[in-house]
Amino acid sequence: MLSKRVIACLDVRNGQLAKSVKFVDTQDIGDPVAKAAQYYADGLDELVFYDITASSEGRNIMIDVVEDVASKIFIPFSVGGGIRSVEDATRLRLAGAEKINVNSAAVQDPELITRCAQAIGAQSTVLSMDVLRVDKSAATPSGYEIVIHGGRKRMGLDALEWARRGEALGAGELVVNSIDADGTRDGYEITLTRMIAGAVGIPVIASGGAGKPEHLYDVLTEGQADAALVASMVHYGDYRVSELKQYLHGRGLPIRTRY
Amino acid sequence: MVFLRRVLTIVDYNAGNLRSVKRACDAVHVDALFTQDAETVATADRIIFPGVGHAQSAMQTLERTGLAQALLEATARGTPVLGICVGAQLMLDRSEEGPVQGLGLIAGVTRRFALSDPALKVPHMGWNRVRALKPHPLLEGLGEDDEFYFVHSYYLDPAQTQNVYAASDHGGDFCCAIGRDNLFATQFHPEKSGRFGLALLERFARWDGTPC
Numbered sequence: 001m002l003s004k005r006v007i008a009c010l011d012v013r014n015g016q017l018a019k020s021v022k023f024v025d026t027q028d029i030g031d032p033v034a035k036a037a038q039y040y041a042d043g044l045d046e047l048v049f050y051d052i053t054a055s056s057e058g059r060n061i062m063i064d065v066v067e068d069v070a071s072k073i074f075i076p077f078s079v080g081g082g083i084r085s086v087e088d089a090t091r092l093r094l095a096g097a098e099k100i101n102v103n104s105a106a107v108q109d110p111e112l113i114t115r116c117a118q119a120i121g122a123q124s125t126v127l128s129m130d131v132l133r134v135d136k137s138a139a140t141p142s143g144y145e146i147v148i149h150g151g152r153k154r155m156g157l158d159a160l161e162w163a164r165r166g167e168a169l170g171a172g173e174l175v176v177n178s179i180d181a182d183g184t185r186d187g188y189e190i191t192l193t194r195m196i197a198g199a200v201g202i203p204v205i206a207s208g209g210a211g212k213p214e215h216l217y218d219v220l221t222e223g224q225a226d227a228a229l230v231a232s233m234v235h236y237g238d239y240r241v242s243e244l245k246q247y248l249h250g251r252g253l254p255i256r257t258r259y
Numbered sequence: 260m261v262f263l264r265r266v267l268t269i270v271d272y273n274a275g276n277l278r279s280v281k282r283a284c285d286a287v288h289v290d291a292l293f294t295q296d297a298e299t300v301a302t303a304d305r306i307i308f309p310g311v312g313h314a315q316s317a318m319q320t321l322e323r324t325g326l327a328q329a330l331l332e333a334t335a336r337g338t339p340v341l342g343i344c345v346g347a348q349l350m351l352d353r354s355e356e357g358p359v360q361g362l363g364l365i366a367g368v369t370r371r372f373a374l375s376d377p378a379l380k381v382p383h384m385g386w387n388r389v390r391a392l393k394p395h396p397l398l399e400g401l402g403e404d405d406e407f408y409f410v411h412s413y414y415l416d417p418a419q420t421q422n423v424y425a426a427s428d429h430g431g432d433f434c435c436a437i438g439r440d441n442l443f444a445t446q447f448h449p450e451k452s453g454r455f456g457l458a459l460l461e462r463f464a465r466w467d468g469t470p471c
Contacts, residue, residue, distance in 0.1 A: 003386040256386045256406040
């Protein structure tokens with residue numbers, strides 16, 4: 001049986017971990033490669049690097065980071081943030097990223113998903129979606145709306161409709177990030193996750209709101225997610241990756257416990 | 260030029276991310292080089308035949324470049340060959356992905372997952388347990404709970420059980436490692452499977468090409 005995955009997300013700016021994230025091991029502050037290596041040794045199943053660099057020079061640094069990570073950690077990792085073209089995707093893939101995540105650019109140019117899937121394979125093309133809870137309306141019958149630019153811009157696009165369309169366009173996996181839950185550490189948006197996981201045939205990664213091990217359990221069971229994304233709860237040192245996995249394993253979920 | 264060291268040759272036919280295989284070899288201090296040259300493959304000491312992507316287009320490339328013939332020759336010479344993912348699938352007679360004729364090195368067919376349980380996703384992507392069904396030098400030390408990383412929509416269905424070395428489960432058992440004589444191949448990706456995957460690559464670098 002396929003194990004449920006625990007995935008950690010690291011925000012990177014100009015090749016360094018974003019300052020908004022506080023780290024416990026002072027020697028690791030700023031170095032995404034060291035942090036990745038630490039999580040790898042602690043049994044992490046997969047990593048996501050989210051590049052929040054604004055400049056194009058900074059983006060070239062990201063390629064170096066990806067190459068460095070790829071030579072030190074031997075689990076799959078994906079890179080997202082600012083991917084606008086097949087060329088961006090291919091460069092990151094060749095640098096060693098197993099998958100690339102498209103988000104805002106795909107909302108504005110849905111065919112980007114298809115072009116990426118054709119170039120690097122559907123299994124390597126991840127559609128990441130930022131979702132806001134809204135009143136049900138003709139435009140948003142599911143009660144969830146797609147937002148872009150880190151949640152700043154509402155698109156009048158229904159989240160469930162977008163998830164289905166993303167799959168049809170060739171995405172091999174979905175990241176469902178709840179803007180409402182993000183940063184609260186009160187738990188994932190279970191209703192949203194379950195609704196989307198039940199509507200598509202590709203794996204769904206739940207994102208936003210993780211604060212306690214129970215939250216992961218809930219979204220992987222009731223929420224029907226295939227994987228749970230964590231950030232601050234491991235970055236701040238509140239929990240170790242291995243601890244989360246032991247907890248989930250103890251509650252009977254299929255989890256990779258030997259690494 | 261005299262080769263003082265035996266190197267591992269990675270067959271390069273633009274089939275996805277080959278560099279990850281090379282990086283994994285580097286990590287366990289195994290000398291590996293890429294080649295697109297059929298002659299180099301035909302005379303190699305040791306071959307990794309990787310693959311990600313579409314079986315039909317992969318096979319077409321192998322045939323066009325002469326690499327298919329080179330792999331057959333190397334196999335006949337007794338060269339140890341490790342197939343990975345689509346590389347493993349193409350060792351069989353035929354793949355439903357296309358469909359396309361494979362290299363026919365091991366009898367069998369690569370089939371698409373047809374799962375009745377809608378909760379089970381295709382592609383089968385992520386970590387899954389690999390159970391050795393019989394001993395093989397490359398699976399030495401494999402524990403019952405050891406997991407490897409998979410990403411595939413098609414699975415290996417060899418005609419004869421003697422070629423089946425390991426199984427995994429996704430809506431039922433499926434074969435995830437095949438072999439005969441000097442050939443061994445995995446559906447999972449050793450290069451993305453943490454230390455157990457690296458250990459398998461290391462064992463392959465030392466393997467004498469006999470199944471037991």
